[in-house]
Amino acid sequence: MNQDSILRALVADNLVSDPTSARGRLLHEAARLFRDKGYERTTVRDLAAAVGIQSGSLFHHFRTKEEILKAVMVETIRLNTALMQAAVDAAETDRDKLQALVRAELESINGQTGEAMAVLVFEWRSLSEASQAYVLRLRDIYEQLWLDVLEALRHAGMLAAEPFVVRRMLTGALSWTVTWYRPDGGLTLDDLTEQVVAMMGLKASRA
Amino acid sequence: MNQDSILRALVADNLVSDPTSARGRLLHEAARLFRDKGYERTTVRDLAAAVGIQSGSLFHHFRTKEEILKAVMVETIRLNTALMQAAVDAAETDRDKLQALVRAELESINGQTGEAMAVLVFEWRSLSEASQAYVLRLRDIYEQLWLDVLEALRHAGMLAAEPFVVRRMLTGALSWTVTWYRPDGGLTLDDLTEQVVAMMGLKASRA
DNA sequence: CAATACCAAGCAAGCGCTTGGTTTGTAAAC
DNA sequence: GTTTACAAACCAAGCGCTTGCTTGGTATTG
Structure with a gap:
């Protein structure tokens, strides 16, 4: 299972929007805007303009602005949980599994889904309490991994x-990379993964 | 130099507002509101009500709402830089200095100045670029420690x-504690400090 | 009696969202 | 293979409300 096929499977199950659909493109642009300017500073007119429609037309796809934020978060968690699960399954030893998780989370934060992951971290309080509870349940699955x-x-x-x-x-440390890590800064994600695992100073197994 | 005398020295130099003054109390309430609801969701009417005045009267003390956010951040950094410096100076070995820094930062995030520290982390983007540059310079001093x-x-x-x-x-890991650490949860700040230092797996000195 | 701190009222702008109506895509009916 | 039917997608306009901030005036204080 590579990343593309995982995404396709989720799209087929209607758990994640097709990135090429109108809804999918809107969510992608929304994630970018929410990360860059924050949820509150992003207006529905900004969102509409980003996909080339009128502000009122947004409400044909989503009932409220908050529903857009929720959708960004929910779909991001679903996708990344699936990616993480695959990363864990592919590794042999526990040490390798940890390294795979670190690598996968760094990837999710600083790669394709980076904008949405940043939103997940920094715009949490803008969600209604009901939505927070819903997203939290999804997050628990992810955390259990x-x-x-x-x-x-x-x-x-x-x-x-x-x-x-x-x-x-680790959640804090890895999330925070979004504020400073730049792939063109002479440090690859592999380098970073290595440094994180090294920093943790895992001891040799007793077994 | 205990914490109180450090604060008093800064107040005397006009680098930090007296917590008992009108300005000091407003900044304290502002930090709390900004942390709880976010800067954008906090209105000038909220801020005014928190200190028992009319919204218009705020602008006698601050020219704009953003100036309040900036003041919260600037004064918090000034205070914590001084506290950190004292913590480092009081420790003997490098290992102890690191432990003292971790402990002091956990204290600043989860103690008295916690509200303001959370604002510093999560409301950064709400600052104008000019203010960001100013605060960044102050932060550099802190980071060099x-x-x-x-x-x-x-x-x-x-x-x-x-x-x-x-x-x-460490910045990410320690900042993140604000989202989950509760002093009444059976884990003291000393425990937490210990776990952090243990997790880093410092090796024995070669010297 | 001046400076400081505040109030009461409200303005202009921007916000999320609604409304009534038009275009567009699709597929069956003839 | 054109016509008809209909829902989904969208536009143009704007409503009602909240926002940061201003204004002109009044207490309070040293």
Whole structure:
């Protein structure tokens, strides 16, 4: 399963919008605008202009502006959960699984879905409470992928801190790369992955 | 130099507003509101109501709403830079200095100045470019404190990754605690500091 | 008696969203 | 293979409300 086929499978199940459809293009532009200017500073007129329609026509596709924000977040989580799952499945050892997760999350934050991931981090409070609860449930699935791997490492004596603390620190550290990492800065995502794993100082397995 | 005397010195030099003055109280309330609802969602009427005056009266103290956001950020950085400097100076070894910095930053994020620190992280884009540039210069001083310590550790062979990468990861990891850490959750800031330092897996000095 | 701090009222602009009507794509009916 | 039918997609206009900020005047304080 490569990235493209994972995306296609989700589109087929109607869990993610086809990027070439009107809805898909709007969500992509919305993610970019929300990241660049913030949700509140982005007007429905901005969103409409970005896809070349009138502001009123937006409401043919979405009932409210907030629904657009929610859709950006929901679809992003769905896609990345599937990508993460594939990354974990493809790795052999727990250490490799962790490295694969770090690499995949860095990719999701700084690659194709980067705009949407930044929105997920920085525009959280602009979601209504009901939407927050919904997105949170999706996020839990995603987080469990991490915790399973970290707990295995902890159990093997390779991890010096509590898995849930480690995961939260990693969430912050990796999310934050969106504010400073630039692929043309002489540091590849592989380099970065290596540095992160090195920094964590995993010990040799007791087993 | 304890924390109170550091604050008093800054107030005396007019670098930070007296927390008991009208301006100081407004900035404190503004930080709280900006963190809770975001800068854009917080209206000047909200701000005025929080200190018990009319919205128009705000503009006697600040020329624009953005100036309030800028003041929150500037004063917070000034205070925390001074606190950090004191923490570093008080520690002996480089390892202890790092631990002191981690502890101090966790304190600043989750303690008294927590609201303002969260604003600094999440409301950055709401600042005008001119203000961003100004705040960035102040931040550089603060960051250099960290880099000096991390470079010393690296030089001693205790650090497995590049200092500037480590600092950026730490910035993200520690900032992120504001979204999940609760002091009443059975984990003290000391515990957390310990876990962070443990997670980094500092090696024994070569010296 | 001047400066500082505030109030009451409201303006101009921009906001999300609605409305009534027109175009466009598609596919069956003839 | 043209006509008819109809929904989806869109436009032009603008409504009602909120926003940051201004104005002219009044207390309060040293």
